[in-house]
Amino acid sequence: MKGPWFAAKCVFRHRGFDPARQVYEERIILIRAKSLDAALKKAEKEAGEYSQQLEKCEYLGYVDVFELFDENIGNKTEIYSSMQTSDLEPEEYLDHFYPEVSENCEAHGQIHRWYKKDELVMGCYHCKTVRKAGMHS
Numbered sequence: 001m002k003g004p005w006f007a008a009k010c011v012f013r014h015r016g017f018d019p020a021r022q023v024y025e026e027r028i029i030l031i032r033a034k035s036l037d038a039a040l041k042k043a044e045k046e047a048g049e050y051s052q053q054l055e056k057c058e059y060l061g062y063v064d065v066f067e068l069f070d071e072n073i074g075n076k077t078e079i080y081s082s083m084q085t086s087d088l089e090p091e092e093y094l095d096h097f098y099p100e101v102s103e104n105c106e107a108h109g110q111i112h113r114w115y116k117k118d119e120l121v122m123g124c125y126h127c128k129t130v131r132k133a134g135m136h137s
């Protein structure tokens, strides 16, 4: 028995994609640990390692750990949940925390910044545009 599963959410800033803009990443990983404290320590250590492996990536020190209810991870396992108390109405809440992603940033004079979605497809960090992998921008 290695203890329960935890999901740990950490926040990172990337400055390597676009000199003019910063990209924030919220990343959730699974951790097995004996206690919540142990999970927190493991999450922070992993976040430090993750950011060091990447260029111009910085761990911002935010960590939230969630203990999973299920011992066996699989189909439909709830891996993360957080409750927020807010005075915002639903539409305001979604606009604030989950703003619409632009359809095409080039339409607003921005430049696409590509990342590999999978073997065949590249996606833009800033908008919904996708293209075939292997093409040049």
Ligand SMILES: [Zn+2]
Pocket: 104, 105, 106, 111, 112, 113, 124, 125, 126, 127, 128, 129
């Ligand atoms: Zn774009």
